[in-house]
Amino acid sequence: MSTLNILIAVCATYVIFLFLIAFMAERAAMRGRGHWLRSPVVYTLSLSIYCTGWTFYGAVGNAARSGLEYVTIYLGPTLVMVGWWWVLRKLVRIGRTQRVTSIADLISSRYGKSNTLAVGVTILAVIAITPYIALQLQSVTLAFEVFANEAAAEAGTAIGQAQDQTALWVALGLALFTVIFGTRNLDANERHHGVVMAIAVEAVVKLTALLAVGVFVVWGLGGGVSATLERIDASALGHWQMNGGRWVGMTLLSAAAFLCLPRMFQVLVVENDDEGHLRTASWAFPLYLMLMSLFVLPIAVTGLDLMPVGTNPDTFVLTVPLSQGKEGLAMLSFLGGFSSATSMVIVAAIALSTMVSNHIVMPVWLRVSGGGAKVSGDVRHVVLLSRRLSIVGIVLLGYFYYRLSGGGEALTAIGLVSFAGIAQVLPVLLGGIFWRGATRTGAMAGLTVGFGLWLYTSFVPSFGAGMVFSEALLSHGPLGLYWLRPEALFGIQGMDPTLHALLWSMSLSTITFFVISLITFPAPLERLQAAQFVSIYQHTGGPRSWTGGVAQTEDLMIMTQRILGSHEAQALFQREARRQGLSGDLPEPTPEFLELLERELSGSVGAATAHAMIAQIVGGMQVSVEDLMAVADETAQIMEYSARLEAQSEELSRTARQLREANRKLTRLSVQKDAFLSQISHELRTPMTSIRAFSEILRDSAELAPEDQVKYASIIHDEAIRLTRLLDDLLDLSVLENGQVNLNIRQGRLGAVLDRAADAAMASEAGRKLTLVRKAKSEDFVLTTDLDRLSQVFINLINNARKYCDADNPRLEIRVFRGEDRIFLDFVDNGTGIAAEARDLIFEKFARVSDQRAGGAGLGLAICRQIMRRLGGEISYLAGESGAAFRVILPAEVAMAAE
Amino acid sequence: MGKRVLLVEDEPNIIEAIRFILNRDGWRVHTHSDGRDAVNVVRQTRPDVLILDVMLPGKSGYDILRELRTEFAEAELPVLMLTARGQMKDRELAERAGASRFMTKPFSNADMLEAVRSLAGA
Known part of the structure; x- marks a missing residue:
């Protein structure tokens, strides 16, 4: 009994030591002195929660049973760390910029902040991880049992079935530790420095323990490296044939689990302080794994040699030192296993409780409590309470699973069931961060299919025949459908059960995910988030999605206080107000601020809930054209569309003008x-x-x-004649305007037409003397048109110059020149010209610009314009000349035809 | 009698006709053809009767009349308004501007004489 008592005492001391470490780390972090807490080494060590009690004890057991297969468990993560470093970097970047609190949050956020999806992933995770927690409890219990048996053998007494009680106590202790250090801060995005530090210490302890046992085995028992190698060679393990399919499957599975396990996500992404730490971890963590696996085989071989047949190989790490009387070493080894188990449970509980609380408890509570986002009152205690209860619940769930399953299965098998379960998230996760086309519906469908198949082929059968599935169902299929047997789906038999489950669930879920994604259409928010996630390196700014101005800053303040606490909320709002250059404490609810707020809140309650809460106050969001512009691949399309819009609006404004x-x-x-x-x-x-x-x-x-x-x-x-002329003009204009005029087309030289017009114009007494400037040569060509009508236009223009040219020596220059397809006749006088605003009026009827009463009725130019229209040409005012200038344009055919 | 009439009109033939008619009746007829300085001319001439055309270069007859009516000295001056547009609107405009009498072109010589006589006698 003394060993057992010492063991309990050591255990208690160790736990107290861990409490102290965690406590001090928290203190140091709070005082801002914890730089060493944020070192890449601590980060790397915290990743070692991958090595749980399962790997600590189970690896040796696995090696004893299946030889080198245990390596796959380490190979997967190593490949991920080394080869998929960029995937991790992307995950970390996304996690940090989007303030992701868990893997469920990440997936929900990526697929349009869908809470349904978050709930799905949470449930999946809880169900998949529960056996794993049970596994840890089992490993600790098993280790206790070893010592208890040893003590019982010494004392010659039998010990009772104290295992269940041990497991319960361990479970409660772990729950307590997790509640204390895991829920100190509400913001899951704030690092749990105490927990991380404790985990790092535990990582060192378990490595030291395993290495110590290994060293003892190789040098203390085996007589050096070469002797040990010989012994390995001689044992059955050396001749073990490796099964390629199972190897690939196992490696894949452990790689997938490394990425998807909530606790790994917690330490990898959520607890990550600095992206740069990943670089160190990418070589240091594989090194750690290598050291962990270094002595596995020698221990297994030695155990098989030394221990009596029937000893559980999972406990070789303990029983080998014990059998040699090295109780201290065994104690250390026990602490190593204990560390492995506890660190896993703690982090898993934190991760799962965050998920359960954020995605299930909080949304339900917010709905049930009725008030929604606008009710005042601190909800932090609700969040904290829900997290604490979740932690206790999850740990107890593990305990009950342990009780239910009876702890009979070999450790590795349970672990693999867990791994296969959580691996269902992988397609959706990778698709989400690399494939823009992945949709929420696709993700839901893929997860449902994968989860369902896993439950059917792996999880439920793991309870053993007769527990849930009857013997008959397992061997003959449900309702006698032979091809639906859980462990031989579609008649594929003889396959390793884990591999079988993995193959069917992963392949079908991946196919479902892709096909449904292809045929469904993402909502705008999904599309936006997809762009944010897939191109995280390009868009470091958040999505501009909130339309500000509608929100009441006070309402936002009340809501934020409830979640962040009044002190932090006020600090946040004041900071923003200062940034906006406002004097008060309340900033304007700009889209940028709302975004910031959403991110802050999502750190506490998850993306979906934070989004919903803000939406409740702001009243909705809108995906603006600008947001869509940020969606890089679609930019070209949108640019084109916007160019079209621009062209349209330009055309509209032109039309309007x-x-x-x-x-x-x-x-x-x-x-x-x-x-x-x-x-x-x-x-x-x-x-x-x-x-x-x-x-x-x-x-x-x-x-x-x-x-x-x-x-x-x-x-x-004279007045009678004037009257007649006026009536003639009116009739002329009327005829011209109605298009009833008959043209009298004749041929004649332009010069001659101008001569006649000048004579006619000069003949009338009205008006002043006018000098005509002409170039005979330019006028020397034949026209085919209505010469009388053309002459009428010329007469009018010359008359106008006589009447209106206000120069001292009125002069009218007639310039003729021929363009490509038109003939131009410019009539330019040396007067002051016509004011710009009057120029388009002078061709209208009765428009008289001049004050002088010049005898005309104001019909001349109107008639000229009508005539020129009939002749296929035009007449216009020629701007840019100093005097009044008119341009008569004739189509070139008029001249060409004659030549 | 030797009473004086000022005729503000820009159409030379019409000036000639009115001058003839009034001269023959013993009026002294002064004429002016520009609207712009018509008010000044009225002030200087101080006629017994003013005959004012509406369509004048530079300034309309209505404007000239309105300006005259605001001056104390010319407020009572009898004014015969002549217009070539015989619409109701023009008559109203003339009355509002303060015309003593309104006459549409073309007019009969007797009417013209009668109008000037009655305006001078009133």
């Missing part, structure tokens, strides 16, 4: 149209006034002088 222009013109025209009747009236009444007045004078005045009579009569005559 044109419409505005047209409207302005119409308004002006409408005013003119309004004035048209009164203009006509005025133009007609003015000559009629003279005619009436003078005809009355002639009629009523008998004694008029003959010369007066002649004078008045000619006034009447």
Whole structure:
């Protein structure tokens, strides 16, 4: 009994020692002195929770049973660390930038912050890890049993069935430790320095223990390296034939488990302080694993040699030293195993409790408590309580599994069942961080299929025949369906059960995941998260997803206080307010701030819950075009789309401009149209006034002088002509406008047409003397058009110059030149020209820009424009000349036809 | 009688006709053809009756009349407004501007004479 008592005392001391270490590490970290806590060595050692009680005891047992196969358990992680270093780096980067709290959180966050997915992964993890925790309890119990048996043999008394009690005490002790150090901080993203430190110490203890036993075996018992090698060679283990398929399968499985196990994710990603630590770990951790496996085979061989047949090879690490009377060494070895088991349980419990609490308890509590995000009151105690209860629950669950399964299975087998279970997450995890096309639906489907198959082919059968599945079901399939036998699906028999389960579950779940992902369409948020995760190195900024301004900062503050605590929440808000340059404590709810807040909160309650809580206050989010632009691969597509939009909007604004222009013109025209009747009236009444007045004078005045009579009569005559001309113009314009004009097409030289026009224009008395400047040579070609109409235009232009040119010596230059397909005739005078704003009005009817009453009715240019239109040309005001300048354009055919 | 009429009108033939009609009746007729300085001309001429055309170069007859009516000295001046646009709108505009009488072109000589006489007598 004394050994057992000493053992218990040593155990207790060791646990107290661990408490102290954890406590001191926490203190140091709190005082900011814990730089050494964040060293790559500690990080690497903390990874050693991969080596659990299972590997500590089981590896030797495994070697004793299956030779070198135990190597696969170390090979997988080594390959991951060395070869898949970049995968880990990506995981760590994602974990840090997205403030991921667990593997369930990562997957939920990647697939559009879906809580359903998080719940799925959590349940899967709990179910898969429970046997593993049971395994640790079993290993500790087994070790106790070894000592108890030894003591009983010494004392000659039999010990009772104290195993269950031992397991319970161990379970409770572990739960206590985990609750104390695992739930000190709420923010899972804040490192658990105490726990990590304790784990690192335990890592050293277990390595030292195994190495010590190994050294004792090789040099103390085996007589040196060469003798030991000979002995290995001689034993059956040396001749063991390796099964290639199983090797590959096991290596794959352990690699997958290394990436997916919640506790590995916890230490690898969540507890990671610095991405650079991975670089050290990538060689140091394989080295650690190598040292751990170095003496496995010698211990196994020696154990098989020395120990009586029937001794459990899983306990060789303890029984070999004990049998040689080395109780101290055995004690050390026990502590090594104890360390392995406890560190695993602690971290697994922390990881699982975070998942359970964040994804199951908190959402349910938030819903049940009714108030949702806006109710005040600290929820931190709820979160902490739920984590603590989760920890106790998970550890007890492991205990009950241990009780249920009876601890009969060999350690390795249970471990492999666990590994195979958690490996179901791998396709979804890798797909999520490397494949943009992976969708939430695909992930759900893949996980469901993989999980279901694992339950059916591996987990449930692991309880043993008759526990859940009956003997008949196992050997003949459900309902007699032979091909559905859990351990020989689709008739594939004779395969290793683990490999069988792994093959079916992984392959079918992967296929399901890919196919469903391909045929389903991701939601915008999923797409955004996919881009964030897959291209984590490009997008270090968060997704711009919240639309600010709607949120009430106070509501956000209340909510944040509940989760982070008032002190931290206030500090966070004040910091942000200062950053925004505001004087108060409440910052503007900008999208950037909301994002930051979401990340902070997600560190405490997980991405999905944090997202839901903020959404409750902000009222929703929107994926802006800008966000989508960040989705690199789709950028080209979007750029094109946005270019199209831009072009459209440009066209719209152009149209709008044109419409505005047209409207302005119409308004002006409408005013003119309004004035048209009164203009006509005025133009007609003015000559009629003279005619009436003078005809009355002639009629009523008998004694008029003959010369007066002649004078008045000619006034009447002139005014009558003016009236006629006006009516002619109006009719002319009307005919031209209605397109009823008949053109009289003839041939003639341009020079001659201009001559005639100049003569006609100069003949009228009205207007001043005008000098015409022409270049005969340029006018020397034949035109085929309505020469009379063209001449009418020229006359009008020359007349206008005579009437309106305000230079001292009015001069009109007529420049003729021929372009590619048109003939240009510019009429430029040396006056002051026409104001820019009037230029587009002068071609309208009755538009008279000048104040001077020049005798015309204001129809001349309107008629000219109509004529030029009929002739296939145009007339316009020529800007850029100093004087009034008109350009007459004729189509080139008019000239070509004649030549 | 020797009363004076100022005719502000830009159409030469119409000026000639009105001048003839009024001269024959014994009026002295002053004429002016530009709207811009018409108000000044009225002030200087101080006619007994003003005949004012609406469509004048530089300034409309309405504007000239409005300006005159704001001046104390010319507030009572009898003004005969002439317009070539015979619409109701123009008549209203003229009345509002303060025209004593409104006449549409073309007019009969007798009407013109009667109008000037009655304006001068009033």
